[in-house]
Structure formats: C-alpha cells, structure tokens
Amino acid sequence: xxxxxxxxxxxxxxxxxxxxxxxxxxxxxxxxxxxxxxxxxxxxxxxxxxxxxxxxxxxxxxxxxxxxxxxxxxxxxxxxxxxxxxxxxxxxxxxxxxxxxxxxxxxxxxxxxxxxxxxxxxxxxxxxxxxxxxxxxxxxxxxxxxxxxxxxxxxxxxxxxxxxxxxxxxxxxxxxxxxxxxxxxxxxxxxxxxxxxxxxxxxxxxxxxxxxxxxxxxxxxxxxxxxxxxxxxxxxxxxxxxxxxxxxxxxxxxxxxxxxxxxxxxxxxxxxxxxxxxxxxxxxxxxxxxxxxxxxxxxxxxxxxxxxxxxxxxxxxxxxxxxxxxxxxxxxxxxxxxxxxxxxxxxxxxxxxxxxxxxx
Ligand code: IPM
Ligand code: MN
Numbered sequence: 001x002x003x004x005x006x007x008x009x010x011x012x013x014x015x016x017x018x019x020x021x022x023x024x025x026x027x028x029x030x031x032x033x034x035x036x037x038x039x040x041x042x043x044x045x046x047x048x049x050x051x052x053x054x055x056x057x058x059x060x061x062x063x064x065x066x067x068x069x070x071x072x073x074x075x076x077x078x079x080x081x082x083x084x085x086x087x088x089x090x091x092x093x094x095x096x097x098x099x100x101x102x103x104x105x106x107x108x109x110x111x112x113x114x115x116x117x118x119x120x121x122x123x124x125x126x127x128x129x130x131x132x133x134x135x136x137x138x139x140x141x142x143x144x145x146x147x148x149x150x151x152x153x154x155x156x157x158x159x160x161x162x163x164x165x166x167x168x169x170x171x172x173x174x175x176x177x178x179x180x181x182x183x184x185x186x187x188x189x190x191x192x193x194x195x196x197x198x199x200x201x202x203x204x205x206x207x208x209x210x211x212x213x214x215x216x217x218x219x220x221x222x223x224x225x226x227x228x229x230x231x232x233x234x235x236x237x238x239x240x241x242x243x244x245x246x247x248x249x250x251x252x253x254x255x256x257x258x259x260x261x262x263x264x265x266x267x268x269x270x271x272x273x274x275x276x277x278x279x280x281x282x283x284x285x286x287x288x289x290x291x292x293x294x295x296x297x298x299x300x301x302x303x304x305x306x307x308x309x310x311x312x313x314x315x316x317x318x319x320x321x322x323x324x325x326x327x328x329x330x331x332x333x334x335x336x337x338x339x340x341x342x343x344x345x346x347x348x349x350x351x352x353x354x355x356x357x358x359x360x
Contacts (some may be wrong), residue, residue, distance in 0.1 A: 003273075003309055006066035008059065010044040011079075011088060013345075014072025014293035020294035020349025021070060021301040024321075027306065027353040028314050029059030044268025044282070054079070054091040059358060060099060067272030068308035069096075070301060072075040073282035098139050101269035103166065104173040105136040105246065106303075107279055109253035109263055114326035118258030118335050121230065128234035133181065134253060135174040135238060136246025138267055141167045141196070143243050162196045162242065167203040169270070174240035175212040184216045184237035188225045188245055200242060222249070250279055254310040261293030261334045264300035266307050273308030276300040290344045293332040295322055298352055321355035 007022065009015040025036050041059040048054045054074070063069050074088040084090055096102070110131040111119055119126045145159035171187070178185045186203045189197035201219055208217040220228065222245045228235060229252050241249060254260040260280045268274035278296030286292055299322060306315035330351050336342040343351075 003067040004037045006069045007038045007040045008043040008060045008071040010072040010074040011046050011076050012284045012287040015294050016345050017294040017297040018072040021297040023349045023353045024298050025301055027356040031357055034315050044092050045076050045079040054088045055095050068304050069275040073276035075282050078283040102267035103139045104170045104268050105138040105267040107134040107250045109257050111257050115258045130233045132236040133238050134250045135240045137242045139172045141243035160196050164203050167200050168264050171204045171207050174238050177239040178215050182237040186239050187219050188222050188241040190222050259334045262294050264303050266303045274305040291333050292345050293334050294345050295350050317356050319354045325351040
C-alpha cells in the first residue's frame with residue numbers, strides 16, 4: 001500500500017516522540033512491503049517562530065490532502081503570551097479539529113500487563129481488568145460555542161451548544177466501537193443540570209433504541225463517572241461523552257493506567273483518514289532531554305494504520321512489539337519503578353522498531 005502521511009512534530013517533546021513513531025513506521029514498511037510517504041510540516045509554536053502562524057496555510061492544506069496526519073504535541077510557556085486566538089492550542093489544535101471535521105476523538109485506556117504495578121490503584125481493582133475506550137465529541141460544546149465578556153470585562157460566558165446531528169454522529173461512532181468490543185456504552189452527561197445534557201441523553205437513547213438495541217446502554221452523571229473511574233474502572237467498556245467532560249475524564253483515565261505517556265488517540269470525521277496523536281501535551285519541562293516516553297505516539301501510529309488504512313495486522317505488529325519490549329523490562333523514566341534504570345526516548349523507539357521487524 002502507498003499512502004501519504006502528514007507528519008506534524010510540533011513543540012516541546014513533540015519532535016523527539018514523533019521521530020520514534022516514524023522509525024517504527026519505517027520498520028512496518030520494511031516488514032510488510034508498504035510505502036508510507038511521510039512529509040513533515042511545521043505546527044504550533046515552532047511554526048509561529050518560523051512564519052508567525054501556529055497553523056500555516058501550507059500545513060493546513062497538506063493535512064487536508066494527506067491520507068492521515070500524525071501529530072506530536074503543541075504549546076509551551078514561550079507562546080503563552082500570544083493573544084488567545086493565536087496560541088498553539090487554539091490556532092493549531094482546535095482549528096485542525098474543526099477544519100478537518102474531526103468530530104470523534106477515540107482515546108483507549110488500558111493497563112498493559114507488564115505495567116500493572118504502575119497504576120496508582122489498589123491491585124484488586126487493577127486485576128479486575130482496565131480496558132476502556134473514551135469516545136469524546138471533539139468539535140462542539142463550550143470549546144467552539146460563542147464566548148465573550150460582558151459588564152466591561154467583569155463577567156464572561158462560554159456557550160455550550162449541541163445539536164441532535166452532532167450528538168447522533170458521535171454516538172454512532174461509540175456504538176459501532178462497542179460492537180467490536182464488549183457491547184456496553186456508558187453515556188456521560190450532567191442531565192440533572194444542563195439542557196444540552198438532557199438533549200444528549202434523549203438523542204443517545206433514541207439512537208440506541210432505533211439502531212443499536214442489541215448493545216447495552218447506561219447513562220451516568222459526569223461527577224459519578226469520575227468517581228466510578230477510580231472506584232471500579234473495570235465496569236467501563238465504551239464511554240461516550242461531550243467535548244469538555246471527555247477532556248477531563250480522559251486525563252483521569254490515563255492516570256489509572258499508570259502513565260499519560262502510554263495513551264494514544266485517534267480523531268476521526270465523516271471523511272478522510274483522521275489525525276493521530278498522543279493524549280499528552282508537549283511537556284516543555286522535559287523537552288530536549290531524550291527522556292520522554294514515545295509509546296503513546298508509537299501507539300497512535302498503530303491506530304492510524306488500523307483506522308485510516310485498514311492495516312490491522314500491521315497495527316497488531318506494533319502493539320505486540322510494544323507489549324514485548326515492556327515485557328522485557330524496558331522502561332522510560334515515567335513508567336519505571338523507583339530505583340530501576342530507565343532507557344532513553346530513542347532507545348525505546350529502537351527497541352520497538354526492532355521488535356516490529358522480528359516476525360514471530
Ligand atoms: C487535549 C488537550 C486540548 C483539549 C487542549 C490543549 C486544547 O488538552 O487534546 O486533550 O483540551 O482538547
Ligand atoms: Mn486534554
């Protein structure tokens with residue numbers, strides 16, 4: 001297969017972790033005989049420094065025409081003083097999401113066998129099994145609703161609009177995903193307080209009854225869901241929720257798996273191959289030291305092969321390679337037990353690439 005991948009390293013640890021994912025994709029090319037045309041484009045603060053725009057036209061155009069996008073991370077203190085609309089997170093990330101129509105964000109959170117000890121939860125909770133998929137709505141709600149100031153700056157508002165259409169299309173993604181998993185969707189809202197949540201609940205229920213009655217659907221308030229995530233995470237299969245709740249719950253879910261450095265994500269829309277990125281940020285505090293964990297980005301590349309190109313065996317090869325290097329005891333600093341030696345970002349990438357090349 002011959003495909004074009006737009007590679008957006010971005011800021012902070014972005015370039016370091018993306019380099020390792022590219023290394024692993026090269027190993028997949030060699031082993032399976034594909035051709036991945038990977039071209040890098042500037043994004044985030046790095047692009048701002050280069051040409052005064054965190055999302056240059058050329059980068060956006062390349063993302064639109066590519067078969068899929070692999071992104072590292074954007075942002076950092078250096079660009080925090082820019083006006084909000086020009087900042088890396090707003091201008092690059094949110095614009096990419098909305099311009100490309102990436103309305104569903106898939107964030108799987110699971111505990112890897114070799115990393116059970118890294119979870120801060122008690123062993124009996126972890127051993128019940130943690131393997132969930134958060135499906136977060138990504139182009140609506142308070143992130144994109146009208147915002148502003150009133151009273152001469154003394155009051156502020158962020159409107160949280162949602163339409164039936166927006167809710168239905170992301171709910172469909174969740175039900176379809178549940179069908180390939182354990183058939184259980186937990187829809188998370190705040191229907192006891194918010195009108196948008198009441199519409200959310202009605203719409204998800206109607207879609208379930210009409211098209212997905214064979215799946216199990218339950219509704220949880222977001223405060224309760226946050227509690228259940230640490231109390232009984234094994235009860236979750238697919239969590240479906242709106243933009244802001246999904247942002248918060250996915251960070252929480254990452255911590256119960258041990259490290260945010262392990263969690264990949266896929267952002268998909270009605271058309272196009274989608275955007276793949278780790279859920280963590282640019283971690284400016286450790287940038288340039290070669291100690292960042294590249295596994296979330298490597299696993300995002302695996303998700304890209306599976307979702308954008310239908311290359312399931314190739315994605316499996318990457319995921320097995322990750323499991324095997326973890327089983328051999330390789331750890332970056334964020335997932336290493338105290339007092340245990342850790343390996344560098346590049347050494348971790350080398351090990352995964354090498355394991356991909358090993359045909360079992
Ligand atoms: C994420 C990030 C972004 C978000 C920020 C950087 C705008 O936290 O992808 O989860 O809130 O969506
Ligand atoms: Mn977030």
